[in-house]
Amino acid sequence: MAEARSDDAAALVRIPHREHKRVIIVGGGFAGIAAARALRHADVDVVLIDRRNHHIFQPLLYQVATALLSPAEIAAPIRQLEAKQRNLSVLLAEITNVEVASRTVEASLPGLGVRKIAFDYLVVATGMRPSYFGHDEFARHAPSLKSLSDAETIRAKILGAFELAATTEDEDERARQMTFVLVGGGPTGVELAASLAQMVKVTLRANFRRIDPAQASIILLDAGQRVLPNFAESLSRRVTRRLTKLGVKVLTGVKVETVDAEGVIASGRRVRSATVLWTAGVAASPIPKMLCTKTDRAGRALVDPFLRVGDTRGVFVVGDAASVMQNEHPVPGVAQAAIQEGRYVGRLIAKELKGRKVKRPFRYFDKGNMAVVGKNYAVLERGRLRTSGLLTWLVWAFVHILALPQLQNRLRVQRQWLWSYFTGQRSSRLIPEQPVAAPASDR
Ligand SMILES: Cc1cc2nc3c(=O)[nH]c(=O)nc-3n(C[C@H](O)[C@H](O)[C@H](O)COP(=O)(O)OP(=O)(O)OC[C@H]3O[C@@H](n4cnc5c(N)ncnc54)[C@H](O)[C@@H]3O)c2cc1C
DSSP: OHHHHHHHHHHHTTOOOTTSOEEEEEOOSHHHHHHHHHTTTSSSEEEEEESSSEEEOGGGHHHHHTTSSOGGGGEEETTHHHHHOTTEEEEEOEEEEEETTTTEEEEEETTTEEEEEEOSEEEEOOOEEEEOTTOGGGGGTSOBOSSHHHHHHHHHHHHHHHHHHHHOOOHHHHHHHTEEEEEOOSHHHHHHHHHHHHIIIIITGGGOSSSOGGGOEEEEEESSSSSOTTSOHHHHHHHHHHHHHHTEEEEESOOEEEEETTEEEETTEEEEOSEEEEOSEEEEOSGGGGGSSOBOTTSOEEBOTTSBBTTOTTEEEOGGGEEOEETTEEOOSSHHHHHHHHHHHHHHHHHHHTTOOOOSOOOOOOOOEEEEOSTTOEEEEETTEEEEEHHHHHHHHHHHHHHSSSHHHHHHHHHHHHHHHHHOOOSOOOOSSOOOOOOGGGO
16 A cells, blocks of 8 residues: 555656666765766666755855855756756655655655655665754854855854944944854864955955954864864864964864853853854764664764665665764765765666676775865875865865866856955855844843
């Protein structure tokens, strides 16, 4: 009965009827798209399901949050893949449940409600979401950076703070509006802090008469002993020096205890700030937990060396949602790993469909780790190679342009970067709604 209902749902949403086996891929991020592409020549129906209609190039989200780029420049419609791949259907839906025993997923479809869709193979590529370490109440005052709307919220918050600082008569309130606290010294926190520092010093400086944006205080807090803990210590030190030079105050070994409308309390000290940004933690989406398998502390599915889930035939988890071990170390949650895992599983399924057995387990090839710290400066670590400075920044820019999802994005981002490099201007400085200071009663 459930099977019939499932196929009805599939027909309703125009997924090809089941002449072929069906692979459902949940998530149109780096891993999901790589898996779908790897299946393009396979004799199978591929259904790529995402709750958003666009793929986001997350490494450049911080540039949207700091007005350097506009959202469309770092996103691409997932549906476009249908035009390029004949065996692929794209579905805008949120997966709300997975029933491994009956081999179905429950999809919440716009205008249709929840329907079941059957699968022969399931590839879960649902990525991560922000985690406030059990303090979800912080989210109200400290937005995180994961989606385009997060980036737009942050951008409006930053730009709105300067507008409010320019109009208030109250000196304390002006100082609060011009204090920016970033919680979390990983790559996102570092990149965001450096870009913000550059924006206030270069772009905004000449735009206000009543205030001097360059006097803004930007504080980067981290509970650990250093920023960029996933890089070598020597690079962390270089990055801290660079951030300090840009005017960012880096405070490590500091634990944030409270985030409220007034600002933060960190290691017992109150920091008054109207803009607190959360770049600290991530947790997996709830989907891996529905697969009847073990998960790690962050909720990632523990997969075998073939990225399969336990004993369940034909169910895989890839990308950030998977916890993959290699040489006793976890494969990092980065775009390259997600792409390689997605591609591996796509190829594995294609081979299985041809009746061939895959003997070689997944191996992650580390192409190196990079972080950018404002204009003309990036750090790179690859094996024993550690570099920093202008040349590394040029490599970073080149690699990121090439990695953008479509030619359009590459051309537009390149143009914006060149414009901003030579003029110091940022063209995406929009505040969609009039900024309002949090009422004193809320503080
Ligand atoms: C701000 C930021 C900066 C980053 N910078 C870098 C960097 O510089 N370099 C780097 O290598 N990595 C970077 N990363 C990490 C990198 O983006 C991730 O490792 C990568 O996106 C993981 O790919 P994924 O496909 O596993 O997940 P994602 O790319 O997150 O995609 C998951 C997809 O699943 C969809 N989804 C989730 N749940 C459901 C559901 N229930 N139903 C339907 N769809 C669902 C989501 O809408 C999303 O499209 C950054 C991440 C962030 C957030």
